[in-house]
Amino acid sequence: MSPLQACLLFSSALFSLGLIAVLVRSNAILVLLGVELMLNAANLNFIAFWRYGPAPAEGHGVVFVVFALAVAAAEAAVGLALVIALHRHQRNVRLGEARRLRG
Amino acid sequence: MNPPAADPLAAGLLERLPLLARDALTGALPEPWRWWANSLLAILAIIFVFSSLFALLTLTERKVLARVQNRPGPNRAGLPLTRFRLGGLGQPLADGIKMLTKEDIVPRGADPVLHFLAPVVLLALSLLTFAVIPYGRLLVPVELEAGVLYFFAAGAATELALFMAGWASRNKYSLLAAMRALAQLISYELPLLLAVVPVVLLAGSLSTTGIVAAQAGWDLGFVPRWFILTPWGLASFLIFLTAALAESNRSPFDLPEAESELIAGHLTEYSGFKYALFFMAEYLGMTALAGLGVTLFLGGWRAPLPFLDFVPSYAWFGLKLLALLFVFIWIRATFPRLRIDQLTRLAWKFLVPLALLNLGTAALWALTAGWSPALQPLRWLGAAALVAGPFVLLGRGLTAGLRPRTYRFA
C-alpha cells in the first residue's frame, strides 16, 4: 500500500464517519459537525494529492485547502446561526422536526 | 536549540555562550540522538527559565502593586528556616509550597476528566507558544516559516481550556465566566491579529526571525528601525498591547474572573495545585504575548543603539521583555475593570476599525517606501494623520456622552 493510498483510505474513513453522523444523528449541531468532518476529509484528499501528485510545486492542493478552510468557516457560522434560528422557532434542535419546507 | 541560518561563529563569545554550554552537554552524543537531546534541552531550558520568571513575576507584581499603593508588599518570606528575609524573595517558594499542600477539591457533579484536563491543557498550550520566539541572535527554539501563525494557532486553543474549566466545574459562576471568556477572547483575537498583520505586511515574512531581521539597521545612524517607531507601528503596538491585555485576562480586562461579579470565574472550583497551574499558565501566556510584542514591534533582540551591540542579544531581549511585563503590571495597578458591554464595545467599535484603518496606513507606508528623502516628511505626516485622525474620531465616538460622574449621594 502506497502512502497516497493510505492517506486516501484515511480520508475515506473520515468521510464515512461524517456521513454516518449526518444520517443517524438527529441533533442539528451534530449533523453540521458531520458535514464539517466530510469537508475535512475532502481537504485531506487535496493535501494528499498535492503531496504525492505530479506537480507539487504548483501548490494547487494547498491553495484549494486554504479556500476550503475559509468556506468552512463561513459554512460553520451560517450553519450554527441557522441552528440557533431553528432553536428559536421550535424550542429544540431536532432536525427531524424541522419540516416547514415540506412540498 | 537549533541554530538559525546566521553563522554562529561570526558572533561574539558571550553571544555564543548558550550554544557552547549546550554543545558541552550534548557534544558527545551520536548524531540522531544529539538532535533529540538538544531539543529536550531547549524545552527544559524554556520551562526552567520561564517558570522561574513566572515565580519572580508574581512577586514583582505584588511588590509593584504594593508600592503603587504605598505599601512595602510581601517582605517576610526569605531563605527558609533562617532569619534572612531578602526583601521577600522567598515568597514564591512559600506560595508554591502552600499551593502544593492544599487540598484538591473536585465538586460533586463536576466532570472529573475535563476538570482535571483544563489546567493541564492550558499550561501545555501556553508553553507551546514559546517555541517560535527568537530569544537571541542564535537562540530560536524552532525556526518556522509560519511562526506567527503558529503562535496564534497555539494561543487560540487556550480559550478552549478556559471553557473546559468553566463548564466542567458545574458552577453557574464558572460557566458564566467561561462564556464571558469565550466572548472576550473571540472579540479580541480579531484586533490582535489585525494589529499583527501590518507587521507581517511590512516585514514580508510570517517567520519571527524574518520579522526581527526586517527591523535591522539604523536611521540617521542611531534611530533603530523598529516598527514601533513608525506611525502605523505605534498604532499597531498600542492595539496589540490592549488586545494582549484582554487575551491574557489581565486587568482592566479581567472580566472572566471578576471577583465582584463572578467570585473567581472559571477558577472558582479550583484549588491547590490545579489552581497554581492555572495561575502559571496565565502568567506564561502573558509572558509569551509580551515576547511576541517585543519581537514584532520592539526589534526583538536588537540593541537600541549601535554602540550597544556588544551586549549579548538575549540580554536585550530579556530587558525588553521585562520592561513590557512591567508595563502590564503598571497598567493593572492603574486601571479599574471594564464592564462587559464596554469591553465588547471597545473591541468592535474602536479597536477593530482602528486596526483595519491602520492596515490601510501600513499598506500606504509600504507603497510609499520608494519616495525620495525630500518627500519623507510628507510620508510621515500623512501616515501620522491617518493614524491620529481615526483615533481621535473613533475615540470621540467611544466616549460620546461620557462626562466625569458627579455623585449626589456619596
Added chain:
Amino acid sequence: MTALAAIALLTLAAAAIALALRDLIHSALLLIASWVGIAAFYLWAGAEFVAFAQVLIYVGAISMVVLFAVLLTRPPTGPATREPSGRAVPGFLAGGAVLGLLAGAVLSSPLPAGTGAAPAFGVRELGLKLLGPHAGALLATAALLTVALLGAVVLAAARGKEDAS
C-alpha cells in the same frame, strides 16, 4: 507511515467517539481533538501553513461557535435528546457501503507513487500563488466570508414576528 497510522487512528477514534456520544459538549471537545489530528496530518504532509490555519480556524474559531451554539440551544431541563433508534442500522449500513466503495476505488486504482520527499512549497510560494493566479478567487472568498458573517449575524439576531408571541 507509522506516524500516519497513529495520526489516522487517533483522529478517527476521536471523531467516532465524538459522533456517538450523547453529551454534546463532550462530542464537541472530542471533535476538536480530531480536528487537531487532521492538522497533525497536514504537518506530517509538509503543509505547515495549512496546518496552522486549520488549528487557528477550527480550534480557535469554529469550535468556539459550536460551543456557543450548544450552550445556547441546550434543552432547559431533562436529559439530552434520545435518538430515534430506527435510523441507526440503515445509517451504518449506508456509511459502511460508502466506505467500502471508496476503499475499493482507492485500492483498485493505479495511483502515482509520488516522489516521497515533502515538496518545497512554503509560505512565500503560497502567498505568491494566492495573490497571483488565484487573486480573483481570494477576493471572492473574502466577499463570501463577509456576506456569510453578516448573514449569520442577521440569522442569529433576527426577531421575527412569529416569535413575538
Added chain:
Amino acid sequence: MLGTGLLQGLKVTARNLVGSFHDPARMVTTQYPEERTRLPENYRNFPFLVGEDPADPLGTLRCVACQICEKECPPQCIYIVMERDEKGKAQKRPHVFDIDLSVCMSCQICVEVCPFDAIKMDQEFEISTADRFTGLLRHKEDLARSNAYYHQLHPTEATAVDAALAEQKARQAAARAAKAPAPTPAATAPAPAATAPPPPAAPAP
C-alpha cells in the same frame, strides 16, 4: 481626547511607585510584630471585669451578678451564675461569669447597661488560640482585672467612673447618716452631702 485620562492615571500610579522608594512619609505600613502603633485611648474590643484591689481583683469584683448584661448581650455570649451560700442565699457575687469571645462581637452593650460599672472593655487583641472549643471561653478568673489596669487603659473614662462611684457612695453614706438619728430637720437637706469632700483618691496605679 481619548487616552489623556488613561495617561494621567498612569502618571499618578508611577509617581506613587517611585515616591514610595524615596519618600518614607508615604509608606503607611507598620511592621507589626516588631513595631506597634499606640492604640488610641478609646480603642476597645473584649470586655473584662473590674475588681477594686490591685492585688486581688478576683476577690473584689464590682459585679453583683445581676445578670442584666447577660440578658442584654445580643449574641448571648455571657453566662452568669450568682453565688449562693450553703443556705441558698444569694451573695451578690458571681459564682460563674463566662464570656465566649468567639461569639462576642465587641458591641459594648454590656458596659452600657451595667449599673455598677463592673464590666469594661479591654484593649487586648492578640487572643488567637489553637483550641477552637474552649480556647476562647473566658472564665471570671481570666476576666478579672484591677481598677488600676482600667485606669491604665482608659485614664479619662476611669477617672470619671471613679468620681461618679465616689459621689454615689457619699450620697448613700449621707443618706444612711441622716437615717440613723431618726427625725432631724437636717436630714431633709441633703445639701451638705452633696458638697461632701471628694471620695478617696483612686488607687494609685
Added chain:
Amino acid sequence: MHLPVQLTWLIPALPAVAAAVIAAVPARRPGLGAGLALAALAGSLILALLALAGALADPAARLIHTFTWFDLGHGAIRLGWLLDPLGTLLAVMVATVGLLIFTFSLGYLRDDPRAKQFFCFLSLFAGAMLGLLLANSLLLLFLCWELVGLASYLLIGFWFQRPAAARAARKAFITTRIGDLGLLLGLVWLQDATGTLLLFDGGRGVLETEALGALAGASTVGGLAVSTAIGLLLFCGAAGKSGQVPLHVWLPDAMEGPTPVSALIHAAPMVAAGVFLVARVYPLLAADLALASVPVHALTVVATVGAITALFGAAVAVAQDDIKRVLAFSTVSQLGYMMLAAGTGAWTAAIFHLLTHACFQALLFLSAGSVIHATHHEQDIRRLGGLRRRLPVTCATFTIGMMALAGVPFLFSGFWSKEAILHAAHGWSVSALPFHVALAAVALTAFYMTRLLAEVFAGAPRGHGAETAHESPAVMTIPLVLLAAASIGLGFLGTPWWPWLQSTLDPAFQPEPGGAGLMAVSIALVAAGILAGWSRYGRLPRTSPEAADPLARIVPRLHRALAARLGCDELYAATFGRLCTALAAATTALDRSVWDGCIRLLAQLGAYTGLVSRETDEDVLNSGFNAAGDGLRAGGRAYSRTQTGDAHGYVWMLAAGFVLVTLAVLLGGVR
C-alpha cells in the same frame, strides 16, 4: 532652496484640497474652515516663493514637467507644469493678495452664517487661479480657467438670496462663457493644427519656433494667418475674463458679491487671468508681425480693443454713484491699459501694470469694503462724505490707492507702470490713436478718482451710515496698510532707470531711451485731472444726497448717458437678448407642433400593433401555454411530494445517488 518643478502641483493643490476639506468641516466650526483656508494659502505662498526663487535663479531657463493625462488612439493628452518668471511672479502676487484678502474676509464676514462656504469657494478660487498660472498646457490652463469661472460665479452669487446678486452671478458666468467659447475653439484649432497643447515641450510646444512658424505660414479665409485667427480666438477668452469691451458688462455687476470677492475678482487674480493669457501666448499673437501681407495683425486688434476699453471705462466711471461701481469701471479702464500695452508689444509693461494694479486696486476695494463695513453697508457716495476723521486709516490707505491709480508721479507705483505703457503706446508704429486715447484716459482717471475721494472722505457726513461710522478692526486695517505699502513700493521694480521686472520677465527686453518729455505730458494731464476734480468736488463738497452732480449741471446729456453706462446692457438686451428669446420661441413652436406630432403618430401605430398582438395572444397562444402550464403544475405537484422537508431524507437520497454513480463508474469501467 528651490521648489522642484515636479512638486509644482502642490501650489494649487493645497488650496484646492483645503476647499474640499472645508466643505466637509461641520458648519458650526467656521473658524476651522477659515483657518484651514488661510493655512493652505500661506503654504502655497511659501511654495510659490520657493518656485519664484528657482525661476529667478535663471530667468531664461524654463523648468517644465509634463505628464500624460490619458492616452488616445494615436498620441496622448499631456499636461504639465511650467516654472518661469511670468507664472511664478504672478503666482506669488495672487497668493499674497489672496492671503491679505482672506485675512480681510475674516473680519468682513465674521457674522455671516455661511462663512464656511465662503472660505471654501475662496480656496477653490485660489487653487484654480494658481493652477492656471503655473500650467504648461493650454488644456490644463483651460480647465483651471473654467474652475476660476465657476468659483467666481459662486462667489459673486454668494448672497444668492438677493435677486441682484443671483442675476449678477448668472450674467458674469454667461458673459465670460461667451469669451470662453472663443478660447475653446481656439484650443481645438490649435490642437488640430499642431497636435499638442503644451506651451513648451523642448522645441515641440506651441509657443516654440517650429510650431509658430508653421502656424504663421499657413493662411485661412480672408488671408488671415492661422496664428492670427487662433490668437484672436484665444483673445476672445481673455477679453471675456478681463472685461474688455464689448464683454465688460458683467464686471460692474459683479459688485453684488461681498467686497473681498470684488477685490479678489477685480483687483488681482481673476481679471488678471485674461491679461496673463495674452502675455502667456504673446509669441503666438506676435507670430504674424513679420508677415506684411495679412489684412490685420492680431496685436492690432488687441491694442485697439484695449484702447477703447481704457477710454470707455474711464468715461463711464466719471458718472457712477456707487463707490464699488466706480472702482469696477476703473478696473475695466486699467485692464484696457494692460491690453493696450500687450497689443503694442510691451507685454512686460502689461504685467508690470498688472502687478501694481493688483496691489492698488485691491487696496482700493478693500478700503471701500472697510468704508462699507464701517457705514453699515452704505455704498452710495452721495450718502457718504466726511469720513476723513472717522476712518483715518482707511482714508489714508484709500488716498494712497487713489494716487497710485491716478498715476501721481514718482512715489506711487501706478505712475511707473502707466508710464511704461504710455511709452510703449507712443512708440507703436501702427497707429498713434491708441496713444492719444490713453492720454485722455489718464486725465479722466485722475479726475474721477479725485471725485470719488472727495465725495467719500471730504465734507460732512450726508447719511446715517456715514454719521455713525467707526474704524474697522485691525484684522481689516492691517491688510490695508500692507497693501498700501506695496502700492508704493512695487513701482520701483520697473522704473526706466532700473527696469528689473521687465528684463526679468523678458530676457530680450531693451529699455528705450528718452521719454522725459512724455513723462512731463502725462504728469501735466494727471495734474489737470486732479485739479479739475478738486475744483468740482473737493473745494465745494456736496451738501445733501439729493444735490445734483456738478458734471450733470454742465453737460447733462453726456452725464446721463455715462451714468447709464452708454447703454451697453440695454443694447445687449435689445439685440442678443431678444434674438435668444425669439430663437427659444421658435424652438418651442417646432417642438410642440412638428416633433410632438411625429411622436403621437408613432404612439398611435404602437397602440394598434398592441391591439392586434393581444387578440392573437389571447385566442391563439394562450390556450397552448395554458395547457403546458397545467401539465407543469401537475408535474410539480407530483414532484413536490418528494420534498418532505426532512433533511435526513435528502441526505439519504444523496447517499443513494452517490452509491449509484460510484457503482456505475466502477462497474462500467469508465476511466
